[in-house]
Amino acid sequence: xxxxxxxxxxxxxxxxxxxxxxxxxxxxxxxxxxxxxxxxxxxxxxxxxxxxxxxxxxxxxxxxxxxxxxxxxxxxxxxxxxxxxxxxxxxxxxxxxxxxxxxxxxxxxxxxxxxxxxxxxxxxxxxxxxxxxxxxxxxxxxxxxxxxxxxxxxxxxxxxxxxxxxxxxxxxxxxxxxxxxxxxxxxxxxxxxxxxxxxxxxxxxxxxxxxxxxxxxxxxxxxxxxxxxxxxxxxxxxxxxxxxxxxxxxxxxxxxxxxxxxxxxxxxxxxxxxxxxxxxxxxxxxxxxxxxxxxxxxxxxxxxxxxxx
Ligand code: BT5
Numbered sequence: 001x002x003x004x005x006x007x008x009x010x011x012x013x014x015x016x017x018x019x020x021x022x023x024x025x026x027x028x029x030x031x032x033x034x035x036x037x038x039x040x041x042x043x044x045x046x047x048x049x050x051x052x053x054x055x056x057x058x059x060x061x062x063x064x065x066x067x068x069x070x071x072x073x074x075x076x077x078x079x080x081x082x083x084x085x086x087x088x089x090x091x092x093x094x095x096x097x098x099x100x101x102x103x104x105x106x107x108x109x110x111x112x113x114x115x116x117x118x119x120x121x122x123x124x125x126x127x128x129x130x131x132x133x134x135x136x137x138x139x140x141x142x143x144x145x146x147x148x149x150x151x152x153x154x155x156x157x158x159x160x161x162x163x164x165x166x167x168x169x170x171x172x173x174x175x176x177x178x179x180x181x182x183x184x185x186x187x188x189x190x191x192x193x194x195x196x197x198x199x200x201x202x203x204x205x206x207x208x209x210x211x212x213x214x215x216x217x218x219x220x221x222x223x224x225x226x227x228x229x230x231x232x233x234x235x236x237x238x239x240x241x242x243x244x245x246x247x248x249x250x251x252x253x254x255x256x257x258x259x260x261x262x263x264x265x266x267x268x269x270x271x272x273x274x275x276x277x278x279x280x281x282x283x284x285x286x287x288x289x290x291x292x293x294x295x296x297x298x299x300x301x302x303x304x305x306x307x308x309x
Contacts (some may be wrong), residue, residue, distance in 0.1 A: 001067045004028055005036045009045070009055060010070060035226040040064060061105060061227040069232035072239035074101040074129065074210055081122075083109035086183055086199040089128035093187070093195040101235060102128045110201060113183055119212050123205040123219075125231050129198045133242065137188045140196055140296070141283030142245055144168050144184040145252045147198050150237035151180045154230060160221045163257035166276065166285045166301045168204075171257060176303065177216035190205035198238070204230060230270075252279055258301060263287065267299040276301075 001009075006024055011017045019037075023030045037047055043064025059065040062094035068072040070076070077100060082088055085102040087109070092100055104127075107120030120126055133143070148168045155162035161173050168182035180202040188194045203217035204227050210218060218225045239247050254260065258276045265272045265287065274289035284295040 001070075002036075002063060004032065005040070006068065008033065008036050008053075009247040011015070012047060012053045012055035013151045016048075016050075016054045018052040019049075019150070022053075047235055058228070058232065061103075061231075063103070065228040066101070066103060066231055069228045071232070071236045076100075077102045078106040078227060081106040081108060082126075083107065084111055084199075085126045085128035086111060086185060087129040089199070090185065091118040093130050093197065095247065098132045098195065099129060100130045102130070103231065106224075110196045111183060111199075112181060112201075116199050117216075118181065118183075118201050120201065121206055121210045123207075123210075124217075125200070125227050125234075127200050127202075127231055129200075129235065129238070129273075130195060131198070131242075132195050133193060135193050135196075136191055137193050137244075139282045140184060140186050140193060141167065142171050142248050142281065143196060143198055143242065144182050145283050146241035146245075146248045147184070147200055147234075147238055148180075149241060149248065149251045149255060150181075150234045151202055153251075154233040155179060155218065156255075157233065158218060158222050158225065158230070160218065162255070162294065164252065164255045165303065166256070166258040166263075167283055167298075172216050172221060176257065177214055179216055179218070179221075200234065202230070202234070249279060249281060258285065258303065263305040264302045264304055265296050265299040266302075267296060272296060273304075275298075 021028055023033045032183040044059035044062055048054045063076045066076050077217040082104045084107055085104050089102045106122040107126050110118035110120035112118045148164045151170045152162045152164050162170050165171050170180040172179050184193040186196040193292045205219045205224050206217040216231045259274050263276045275289050278286040284297050
């Protein structure tokens with residue numbers, strides 16, 4: 001967010017502030033202050049102007065509100081409803097855009113991996129980050145792990161008992177109900193990525209009854225949340241991990257529910273049963289089987305026994 005606009009929101013949040021005094025203090029024109037106020041009002045910020053300006057509320061969700069909370073520098077495109085934020089981000093990628101976060105309150109055609117459906121009622125967080133990292137395609141799975149870490153840590157900060165099932169499911173509690181999933185899509189050549197879209201679906205302010213079986217939401221776990229703050233927390237943490245890729249695997253291990261567990265992993269060609277012992281770069285699950293050690297790069301993982309947590 002523009003520095004003056006951010007300072008203005010911070011100042012008006014504290015109490016009533018006179019527009020001219022703020023303008024003088026920041027060294028900007030009164031008209032500029034007025035323009036910022038009008039733009040914020042259009043974004044849904046409630047600003048009183050009886051005796052000076054006073055910020056009454058920040059919208060729970062929306063482009064302006066997310067940009068206000070975000071520390072990292074992404075453009076935000078917000079939709080009340082959209083078929084799929086990943087599909088929209090792919091479209092933007094084809095138009096040449098980058099560093100854009102596409103967000104929706106609801107999706108009508110949300111997708112999981114392998115073209116599965118992602119249930120996306122209003123009240124969730126559906127977000128797709130379009131980036132053009134300097135990475136060989138083979139290292140892209142690291143970004144998926146980073147996104148799962150960012151969600152798990154943000155949920156834990158809210159008091160949710162969240163952990164990660166390989167590679168990218170964020171699950172809650174002993175019954176391992178699914179809170180979030182990540183769908184990464186990319187285009188590139190052998191040695192260089194052209195673009196990556198990291199899509200995150202996080203059940204936020206959704207009632208349990210509206211979710212598929214085996215799923216949970218932040219609302220069901222800890223009550224309603226301000227989605228702008230939750231999403232900004234996830235994206236800023238993701239941005240940090242993206243900036244120090246060498247820390248991703250350890251961060252992932254720290255939240256892993258899969259390591260040390262008996263698992264069954266369905267790959268495209270076979271089902272592998274064994275004990276998951278580690279994750280290796282760029283995101284392979286290491287499984288000890290009766291026939292020896294296997295490194296699995298992609299698949300669906302099932303935890304075969306309860307955690308004992
Ligand atoms: C995932 O797929 O977990 C990745 C989901 C990514 C969704 C985001 S939302 C923003 C962006 N735009 C999109 O169109 N997609 C991304 P997968 O591992 O294949 O899991 C899919 C399975 O999770 C489904 O088959 C259901 O069993 C279950 N499921 C569907 N909707 C769910 C929900 N809202 N919460 C929990 N589980 C769900």
